[in-house]
Amino acid sequence: MSVPSPTPPAPTVGAAGQNLSAGLTALFAVTCGVVVANIYYVQPLLADIAASFQVGMGSAGMLVTVTQVGYALGLLLVVPLGDTHDRKRLILSLLALCVALLLAAAASPTFLTFAAASLGLGVLSCAAQVAVPFAASLAPDHSRGRTVGTVMSGLILGILLARTIAGAIAHYAGWRAVYVTAAVAMVVLGLLLARALPADPARPRIPYSRLMASVLHLARTDAVLRWRSLMGALGFAGFSVLWTGLTFVLSDAPYHFDQATIGLFGLAGLAGALAASRAGRLADGGHAHRATGLFAAACLGAWLLMALLAPVVPWTSLSPLGSGLVGPLVALTAGILLLDVGVQGLQITNQSIIYAGNHGARGRVTTVYLTTYFVGGACGSAVASLAWDHGGWLAVSGTGGAIALALLGCWLLAHARRQDG
Template identity: 85%
Template structure:
């Protein structure tokens, strides 16, 4: 598949969002990156705090565990219902409004007197954290064509680091000051970022106003009209499905005999994912140089090789944890590199619809992740880690197969 689809498919509302800026500074690019990382971290703070929250509100761990789902559902709703507004509204004002509301709900979470209040605040925090996915296409719009991929890669590196470090930061703050201090700290961080963004973000060019119902209908029309977007969304969904298979199955295998690691130790394996953040910027540079298709194939192959390594994770095999760590690192490079390549391509060709493109892509992406988690749990029940790794290998093989078929069509065109 090529990336040569028109900037806005025929019949869809929305025009160019203003030309890219040739002077998008390094400082502004990194401010976008830090913002995305800090905002998306709001979704993940709750995970290491579940035991403390359950004790505080005197609920069971099963009920407390639903807070993770509630926050993720909120984020999905934000992607679907709020992010498309970035195509018709001033994105600077939209980001600042989302951050302002998020500050209020973070403080509400910190002051929650009961479980249901906290759950409602968590749902709202999830919805408003979609500000990160308003910021990514905004940065892409400001970047010149020759460095858009690199810009997206840098911004997404910040987002990935936010996901990886959120659990560690939340655990450290809670250890010394309690779980409520985590949300107070997050509110302070959002306030500082809001002030910086208000002072430094450029004005967003005016675009035609579109009624909300028509805007949402155009999301589906865009998906139908743009074959490149559909293909890139499929590749992203497969990549994230494999990623979810790993992180669902990993907890099972490392908490089981003979390892029996605690949650803190299991969490340290996530540090191997820092390689993915480094890969993100490199993937963007490959896309800028016209090698997005080749990069896609290489990252898909990395996912397949990673699962081959991780299949060696067995107490009967010498050095299996070394193979597991290497596999995690390689899979993260493959998945995050694929993610940046996909987004670089779809943002390059949809100048007037980047918010809606983000909605189509990330909604499909999270559906893939949810399916991966469900399949991993089933695989573990049926055959332990061997079945989990076989599932991951099958997904990666499908991913690479899709690329091979697309490559064959390109050669035959």
């Protein structure tokens, strides 16, 4: 892929590689996980937040969309600055502002003020995606995919464990305590990063208008980036359909699970973190196309499993424990695991490909890819809320299956045009 960029090339591979130790790679991974968790704490808390502010579940469900829209705005408007500004200083500034908004969310007196704080948190949490290309720029070429996979494994764990942690804290201390705890975690993380992150090499400044114009030019001229962005958006749309719809189905009859129990379902997706690491190695080995097809097929298989076997009818005759809920929950858990493997493996494969070149424009590549990605996620959350209101779980799983089919179609079409990287 060729990218027109007014920035100079990145530092040489040898120099970059020497700056990225195993410990620093781990810190990048932790950073991504802790920061991106701010976006996902709300998902298992929707029922409690709706009750606290006396709004309907449909309105509460839109908080997920609002936060993801904010994240997309941060990716679009802030992340490109990483190509021309000191990334260490940028990350630390975003974290400091995150602390303020987490505390504002915890103290929100009305639903609208909480929604506004959620939007701002989404914007500022783009700090995670300043960190990913920062780590990629420090890694040598031969292991860049593995480095991205490791760092993104931390981000994936943050996405998954955010639900579990938020559910547990809210169960014992209320949903507002979740945001206070998150603010403390961000302060600790900021102190660690201030000490450990290397100095970012100085680069010529570019006027902001020219920087944003180059983002648009990149999106228009790089076909591989466009296809990979579209596939990523479809994958994450399906992921968001699941996790928005799952909160509704598990808090409703016949389950009536509390936040802590709903949050535990996030643990079923830990296999996605393992898939992320493996996907980076496959991309480094030249198997990105085959891996993409396998991960897309896993997404479709997951939705078929959840649509056919999830909690639609009682399964008393199939339950060894005598409960009609065990069979559907086993199927649901298996589907969550498979979908996470597919979505997270696809994500790492995509990012490994788009970071393979573009040495002077990785921030802008991240902007194009992940803005598209999280717009897809926001659309998935919104569609999930509508599907649940109109047809319950069957409509939710049907929506997810249709998205997975579209993903497979994009993979085949991009390969036929030789534009899949």
